[in-house]
Amino acid sequence: xxxxxxxxxxxxxxxxxxxxxxxxxxxxxxxxxxxxxxxxxxxxxxxxxxxxxxxxxxxxxxxxxxxxxxxxxxxxxxxxxxxxxxxxxxxxxxxxxxxxxxxxxxxxxxxxxxxxxxxxxxxxxxxxxxxxxxxxxxxxxxxxxxxxxxxxxxxxxxxxxxxxxxxxxxxxxxxxxxxxxxxxxxxxxxxxxxxxxxxxxxxxxxxxxxxxx
Numbered sequence: 001x002x003x004x005x006x007x008x009x010x011x012x013x014x015x016x017x018x019x020x021x022x023x024x025x026x027x028x029x030x031x032x033x034x035x036x037x038x039x040x041x042x043x044x045x046x047x048x049x050x051x052x053x054x055x056x057x058x059x060x061x062x063x064x065x066x067x068x069x070x071x072x073x074x075x076x077x078x079x080x081x082x083x084x085x086x087x088x089x090x091x092x093x094x095x096x097x098x099x100x101x102x103x104x105x106x107x108x109x110x111x112x113x114x115x116x117x118x119x120x121x122x123x124x125x126x127x128x129x130x131x132x133x134x135x136x137x138x139x140x141x142x143x144x145x146x147x148x149x150x151x152x153x154x155x156x157x158x159x160x161x162x163x164x165x166x167x168x169x170x171x172x173x174x175x176x177x178x179x180x181x182x183x184x185x186x187x188x189x190x191x192x193x194x195x196x197x198x199x200x201x202x203x204x205x206x207x208x209x210x211x212x213x
Contacts, residue, residue: 030082031074031187031209035059043072058089058203063097063193071102071109071190079103079209080184081161085168086207088116089153094199095119098192103160104185111185114158114167115192116174120149124165124177135165135177146172161212 033040038054045052050070051062063070084101098115105111110129116122121141126133136142147154147169157168159176166176187209193200 029208029210030079031207033074033207035205035207040074042074056203058205059189059207061099061189061191061200061202061204063191063200066193066195069109069190069192071105071188073105073186073188074207076186078184079187081212082187082209083157083159083212084187084207084209085155085157086189087153087155087205089203089205090118090151091201091203092118092199093201094194095150096121096194097200098123098194099200099202100156100190101158102186102188102190103158103165104182105188106182106185110182111188112160112165112179112182113190114156114165115190116147116154116156116167116169118150120144120147122147122167122169122174124167124175126179126181128181135179136175142175144169144174146170146174159212 035054036057042059044054049065049068052070052072053060059072061070082103086101088099095118098117100113100115102111102113110127113125121143123134123141124136126135134140155170159166163178163180164176165179167174189204191200191202
């Protein structure tokens with residue numbers, strides 16, 4: 001059932017548009033943001049289905065519609081061979097709602113994504129015009145004991161480069177996949193609701209992007 005729902009969530013149009021700036025670059029970082037500056041450049045907006053806004057020194061994402069997907073990008077720039085990390089504070093009432101990191105996003109929402117849920121599930125996936133393909137666990141969502149179920153926050157990491165995609169949670173490698181469909185693209189953070197309205201609420205903090213070594 002989860003796999004079928006995932007195919008639905010990537011079919012929806014997202015609320016948030018890209019913007020062109022990001023603040024707080026640190027030594028060795030391509031991008032770095034603690035979201036303390038509400039003008040640092042992430043796409044924001046609110047409508048009846050979802051909301052992405054700066055709040056309490058974080059990027060606050062709420063999804064108010066069943067099986068709906070929303071993302072925000074920090075820049076309109078294309079990146080390749082990168083590692084990203086972000087802290088996701090999970091305030092969701094829906095344990096099946098997913099959230100995480102996107103890399104190599106093209107002009108549309110075609111991309112790679114690294115998703116986890118508050119129930120300890122995860123997936124690394126590819127979305128193309130032909131549809132959604134899960135690249136891990138033989139095309140199904142997996143569950144890892146390394147992803148603590150019901151945690152208040154998760155440190156999510158992703159390697160995206162050289163045809164290898166690797167997901168990390170709280171410093172632990174969860175899984176990897178290989179694919180060469182996209183070699184570069186935009187970066188983004190996302191949240192998705194499953195079947196429970198108003199159930200997905202994530203606050204992202206302490207984002208950093210570096211070059212893969």
